[in-house]
Amino acid sequence: MELLMELSSKMTTNNYPVSQKRFAAAISSIPEAHVLAVDDSIVDRKLIEGLLKTSLYKVTAVDSALKALEFLGVRDGCSTSLRPNASQVNLIITDYCMPGMTGYDLLKAIKDSTALREIPVVVMSSENSPNRIESCLKEGAEEFLIKPVKISDVKRLWSYIRNPTKAPCSGSGETLGPSPICSKRKVGSLEGLQVKSNPESQPCLNGVIVA
Amino acid sequence: MSAASMTLQAGGAKCKPRGPCSGSSCACESEKSVVAQKQEREEDEAGEKDDGAVDVEKLQQKLIDLTETLLAEEVLDQQFTQLQQLQDESNPEFVSEVVSLFFEDSARLMEELTESLKQDPINYVAVDAHVHQFKGSSSSIGAQKVKAVCIKFRKFCEEKDREGCQKCLEQLKQEFALVKSKLEHMFELEQQILAAGGSLPYPEEEY
Numbered sequence: 001m002e003l004l005m006e007l008s009s010k011m012t013t014n015n016y017p018v019s020q021k022r023f024a025a026a027i028s029s030i031p032e033a034h035v036l037a038v039d040d041s042i043v044d045r046k047l048i049e050g051l052l053k054t055s056l057y058k059v060t061a062v063d064s065a066l067k068a069l070e071f072l073g074v075r076d077g078c079s080t081s082l083r084p085n086a087s088q089v090n091l092i093i094t095d096y097c098m099p100g101m102t103g104y105d106l107l108k109a110i111k112d113s114t115a116l117r118e119i120p121v122v123v124m125s126s127e128n129s130p131n132r133i134e135s136c137l138k139e140g141a142e143e144f145l146i147k148p149v150k151i152s153d154v155k156r157l158w159s160y161i162r163n164p165t166k167a168p169c170s171g172s173g174e175t176l177g178p179s180p181i182c183s184k185r186k187v188g189s190l191e192g193l194q195v196k197s198n199p200e201s202q203p204c205l206n207g208v209i210v211a
Numbered sequence: 212m213s214a215a216s217m218t219l220q221a222g223g224a225k226c227k228p229r230g231p232c233s234g235s236s237c238a239c240e241s242e243k244s245v246v247a248q249k250q251e252r253e254e255d256e257a258g259e260k261d262d263g264a265v266d267v268e269k270l271q272q273k274l275i276d277l278t279e280t281l282l283a284e285e286v287l288d289q290q291f292t293q294l295q296q297l298q299d300e301s302n303p304e305f306v307s308e309v310v311s312l313f314f315e316d317s318a319r320l321m322e323e324l325t326e327s328l329k330q331d332p333i334n335y336v337a338v339d340a341h342v343h344q345f346k347g348s349s350s351s352i353g354a355q356k357v358k359a360v361c362i363k364f365r366k367f368c369e370e371k372d373r374e375g376c377q378k379c380l381e382q383l384k385q386e387f388a389l390v391k392s393k394l395e396h397m398f399e400l401e402q403q404i405l406a407a408g409g410s411l412p413y414p415e416e417e418y
Contacts, residue, residue, distance in 0.1 A: 043316055043348040046309045050297045097343075126347050148290045148351045151297070 033161045037061040038068045038094035038106065039124070044147070048093065048124075051154045060089075065101035065109075068094070074113055089119055090161045093145075096125035096132060104136060111140040120160040124149055267409035274400045275412050277393070286390055291353030295413040307398050313352050317387055320345045324380055328373075338376060339368040345383070356386045 035057045037048045045061045052059045062068050072089065092110065096103040103123050110116045123136045126147040133144045142160040145153050281287040298305040320341050327338045346361035360383045367375030401411055 041316075041344065041347055041351075043309065043313050043351050046312050047294070047351050050294075050302060050305050050309065053302065054297050054299070126343075126350065147347065148293075148353075150290070150293050 032056065032058055033090040033158075034058045034060070034088050035091045035093060035157075036068060036071060036089045038063075038065060038092065038098070038103065040064060040095065040098040044095065044149075048149060051149060051151060052093075052157075054151070055154055055158070057091075065094070065098060065103065065106035068092070068106055069109060072110075072116055074109065074116065091120050091122065091157060093122045093124065093157070095147075096123050096136070097127070104132075104139070107136060107139050107141055122157060122160065267404060267407045270400055270404045270407065271409060271412045274397065274404065277397055277400065281393055285355045286393060288353045288355040290351065292414055294352060296415065298411070298413055307401075309352060310394050310398075313348055313354070314391060316348055317345065317357075320348075321380075321384060321387065324383075328376055328380060333371075333373060333376070335368045335371050335376075339365055342368060354387075354390045357383065357390060360386050 035052050037045065037052065037059055039045045039048060039061070040063050042063070045063065049059050049061050060071065062071060092106075094103040094106050101109075103125075107121050107123060110119060110121055117140075120142045121140065122143045122145060123141045124145045124147050125132065128146050136144050143156070278287075282289075282291075294306045294309055323341050324338065324345075327334065327341065342361050342364045346358055346365070349355075349357035349361060360379055364376065364379035364383065367379055404411060
């Protein structure tokens with residue numbers, strides 16, 4: 001409703017005619033989904049925000065895994081009472097290489113948390129490393145995107161979002177299995193890979209604190 | 212925009228990214244000769260006295276031509292087109308906002324790299340970390356040549372090659388200055404189009 005009113009007020013703007021897509025979306029029954037984006041790069045945060053907003057997602061962008069956990073209401077590995085906004089996060093998209101706590105660490109923390117494990121997580125990285133990809137998918141990531149992230153990547157994210165109008169931990173008892181559209185298009189072939197137990201055998205630069 | 216004292220240095224752009232150029236030493240159109248620029252300015256001014264719509268179309272065509280040239284010369288790649296597709300009525304300055312962040316972030320990274328390469332011994336891990344960041348951000352906005360230099364730079368870091376790293380830093384500064392100057396020119400054209408009541412000829416988002 002809000003979007004409809006916003007759009008109708010902008011329909012007289014000279015420079016940008018209201019796109020058909022946005023108007024169609026506004027009058028359709030697409031529910032609003034909230035995505036938490038985690039990336040230490042200010043440019044990439046801006047880009048992912050733009051990509052997500054164009055698909056009508058509500059976006060919260062943070063610059064570290066620790067801030068992401070804070071937002072989600074988890075401190076020191078223990079779940080505190082979930083903040084109301086955190087329980088409405090429908091998808092988390094995180095960079096892999098970040099100083100301090102990596103995207104992989106964040107993924108693990110989320111999947112280890114009873115309160116958060118049902119939230120789908122997508123990992124992004126500029127490095128096309130089979131070991132890294134395999135370990136993230138094994139840990140429960142829905143998809144591993146190779147940067148730079150494109151519009152077509154973001155359009156696929158909708159398939160991972162469950163119950164966009166309800167909190168993911170609604171306790172409804174429904175089985176939330178992995179999405180059948182868990183695309184590995186960007187991953188390349190994983191056949192015959194030796195799975196290493198330590199995903200950090202690929203240097204991640206996370207040991208270097210960059211001011 | 213005065214054509215009389217145009218410099219040909221790509222790194223000397225004095226234009227603000229989103230405003231008409233008023234400086235006397237502006238590198239916005241450094242690729243054109245002084246004579247050609249003066250001619251163009253006279254044509255633009257002549258156009259203003261006639262039908263305003265013609266002026267807007269001319270500016271729109273210039274913008275399209277500039278973008279196509281930058282793509283053809285691989286200064287920018289298709290990722291930049293992605294950014295343009297994301298700009299719409301709800302996000303009317305998206306491209307210039309992302310690019311401005313890129314300019315600021317890059318300036319910081321180049322300063323850090325300059326300092327890091329002055330050290331003795333060089334901490335190649337720290338240098339590589341900065342180049343990795345630069346590679347990431349240039350890739351995200353589609354600054355293809357900048358990204359290509361970053362890839363080369365990382366190899367020299369791996370090999371702990373001081374001279375190779377120094378050369379790459381110089382190249383990085385040049386390529387960055389070039390793409391910055393071109394993008395600033397694009398934004399200037401956009402402002403002129405919008406000021407004349409026209410719309411930006413951006414690609415539509417594909418479904």
